[in-house]
Amino acid sequence: MFIWKAALRFLIEGRSQTLFIAVGIAIGISVLVFLNILITGLQQDLVNTTVGDSPHIVVTSREDPLQSLFNPEDDILILSRSGGMFDTSRPFNDWQYVMDQLGNRELLSAISPVAEGSGFISRGEKTVSIRARGVDLNRADGIYNVRDRLIDGDFVVGKNQVLVGIGLAEELDLTPGDLIRLSALEGNGGEPGPANPSIAGSYSVRGIFDLGSQAVNSSWVFISLEGGQSLYRLSDGVTSLELQLNDVFQAEELARNLEKSYPSLSWSSWEEENPDLLSALSSQSISSYVIQAFVLLAVALGISSVLAVSVMQKSKQIGILKALGISTAGVSRIFLIQGALLGLIGSILGSVIGGFLLWGFFTFTADETGEPLFPITFDPLVFIMAIAIATLAGMGAAAIPARRAAKLNTIEVIKNG
Amino acid sequence: MANLLSLVDINKIYGKKVQTHVLKNINLEYEKAEFTSIIGQSGSGKSTLLNILGSLDRPTSGRVYAEGKDLTTLNDDALAIFRNQMMGFIFQFHYLLPEFSALENVLIPHWLDRGSAQAEKVTLAKELLERVGVSERMNNRSTDLSGGQQQRVAIARALINRPKIILADEPTGNLDSESATQVNGLMREINQEFKTTFIIVTHDNHIAAQCDRVVEIKDGMIVQDYPTAEKTKQENWENLAPCYCLQKEGLVEWKQSN
Structure with a gap:
């Protein structure tokens, strides 16, 4: 597909710019992954310590x-x-x-x-x-x-x-x-x-x-x-x-x-019996999600602004492609794909960095016996979700630049040499 | 049979508060295999006329017909498809995509048409590059080519979808005289070989003199539209021939045309 080829070439041609924003996305996503796994691990540990060795549901006669x-x-x-x-x-x-x-x-x-x-x-x-x-x-x-x-x-x-x-x-x-x-x-x-x-x-x-x-x-x-x-x-x-x-x-x-x-029986769960613990957990989750949402927003804005600059830089190419018969949707897609690719590449890189951050965190905070502060699981779903969300966010962030590119006036571009 | 391309009562007005009437009641017709030029001074409206002929721009009023089909009724995407299949463009500033090699640039109109390249079109692209004399550098980035080579690649690109019309806007404007001669010769050969209609916008009378037909535009109106064959050699020279030709042959002294 020419559209894909063009998107890739545009990214590769703007090497330093692409690399710069990819690293930016990677840092954002690594924080996201790190925070997510850390908080999940922490909560799991807290719950296990609190209710792990006690009944989760108590059944009594009503x-x-x-x-x-x-x-x-x-x-x-x-x-x-x-x-x-x-x-x-x-x-x-x-x-x-x-x-x-x-x-x-x-x-x-x-x-x-x-x-x-x-x-x-x-x-x-x-x-x-x-x-x-x-x-x-x-x-x-x-x-x-x-x-x-x-x-x-x-x-x-x-x-x-x-x-x-x-x-x-x-x-x-x-x-x-x-x-x-x-x-x-x-x-x-x-x-x-x-x-x-x-x-x-x-x-x-x-x-x-x-x-x-x-x-x-x-x-x-x-x-x-x-x-x-x-x-x-x-x-x-x-x-x-x-x-x-x-x-x-x-x-x-x-x-x-x-x-x-x-x-006829009364079923009472630990969550009912421990409302304080539950509200602590949920407020912890909420604050973690808020931080993650802002990180994602920053990442999306970064992608958006880089692509906006790219539209300006590539206006000649867009003009000529339009003269040669590309559809307006085709122009948009070139930039949407660039956004998605930036999100994808950045988030894959970010997942790797996030993994290292977690490894580092638990290595350096481990006690003398080498036991980590609390056990964590590297849930592949967290990484897959982070990559999927970043890719979608990249595409979403590209929407405005893509629209601007599609609206570019061929004649203006060609006239101004 | 309908004309290949015709303009009927075309007006083009730019601006809303301060209106500039760029084209005034233009009527023009082009036939198959014509090799023509549009001349005029800068600001005369010749580029706007070319943009309307090439469906890159829409007239404020009037109709554009291609093989009897009214282009003014088509939406942007339909026009894009039309341009892709019917029109080839050669611009003054070459406008190859620097991200792609010479061969890829030639294939772009075909990719836009079909999504991916067919083997026969790749062969055709190579043949066309051979034809324009850039085949040795077809895998080079377009930025690694000289101006003349870039323009020849652009000609090959204009030909890949076998268009019926090629529109050239000052195609030799940015080239040295030797490259310009090559490019001109090439366009003429292609015109004869593929029966492609050429419409060349230029302010270089030397090029116009080599065309079969000259349309002169001044202040948004057509002031002359004639086949060069109808005029005597002397008339053509007086109208169009650049002074240096005459000077070279010792016929006249330096004289400012127009």
Whole structure:
């Protein structure tokens, strides 16, 4: 195609000018790529640290069975029993069925039933308030990664065998093999405290974990699912199902979808539970996008102005081509193609530079062990998108110069020699 | 049969506030294989006339017919196609594209017509370059050629699409006398060989004298339109022959024509 040939020749002929603007575009695009991958990596890392080892969706029973069981006039009882999210007074009885149904979903990486409630641990004179979580330890491990974070003892729980957090262990001076007294505080509105436990028993500490959060480490106690169920009188029910997803960011969407399929259950995603984190992430994204948009604008203006100059420089050639019978659209296309080519070449160069920038950044900010600050992924899609957007922006930026070229008056050009 | 090219009551007015009436009621007809010139002083309107003949410019009023077809009704793109297929242009300042080689420059009108080059046209382009004597330098950039060579390449370019009309605007204006003679001879040969109509705008009477027909334009009007063959040699010399010819032969003393 002659049009392509002409566009290429015009670019090659203006060597230094072409090179100059290509480098300009490359710098812009490298910043774009660098920023994009950096922010994505940072956000991924932040989310992973925050919710990576916790459930992404928590399923609880919505209905309050007590309302149908008890006389509605006896409202004091009902009020006292409706409350917290994991209220043991709202057992989730058909969890087995729901779990079987969910098991087929590829999006989910782990499903763990939990029978939990508040309670106390006493050892000697000391009493500490805790959260007893009855779990199938292997399933819970899929979410909390307990096995790898067990710092002492064995990875085992039973009806009378528990794992405790390191904070709790330090406070009560526990080591594996020690015996403790665990009392469940049932949701009956009674005076909380060891004096009025609903159920109490003697348990042995099998292991000590460190889940990285002080709140968790100083309050969580893992017991077996059956242990939790009997402790909180749930019979076969549980308090919640905890789900973890392969892609954290699909949690909200999946939760809303599942809510439609199982309206009697409450599906709450991490995004709902962490609105602050979510708004931090989104404002970070927005500011990153704003910077990227301005960089792109600068790149487009650069292309536009260089091509505007080029139209002036090539006015003789345009005039002669018009005399020889090129269509107005043909003239426009020569410059649109130049814009697109500048965008393409510049952005390919920019992607390479951006890659080096990232490599440099993570090499020079790495700690002594050579570990980067946070893990990043070189998503080829970012590069492909950057190149595609820059090429389109180049073509868009060429629109005004191209129109001016198409409007050039042949006679004026020829007359002025 | 319709004329190859004819102008009917052409007027051209430039400017809106201050109007310049450049062409006034021009009527002209051209036949196939004519070798003609348009002469006139600068500002007489001869270049404007050529631009209208070449459909590079539109008349303010009047009609332009090519083989009976009214060109004034065509849009810009249709005119571009018309020019590409019917017209060849040779300009004073050569106007080869410096980004392309001599051979590529010759092929441009064909590329514009077809998008890409056909092998036979490439052969033709090479033949044409041979014909105009620049074949040895056909792969050189046009900027590496001398003025005379560039103009000869431009002639080859004007011929590539086998146009019926070639319009030349001061084709030898920027050339030394030897190159000018070569270029003139070449145009005449092509005219006879391909039966191409030539319309040459010039202020050089020497060139006009070699044409079959002379159209003289003054102040936007045609003042003379005659076949040179109709005039006696003496008349032609008096009208057109440049003084140096006469001087050379010792016939007259230096005399300012016009």
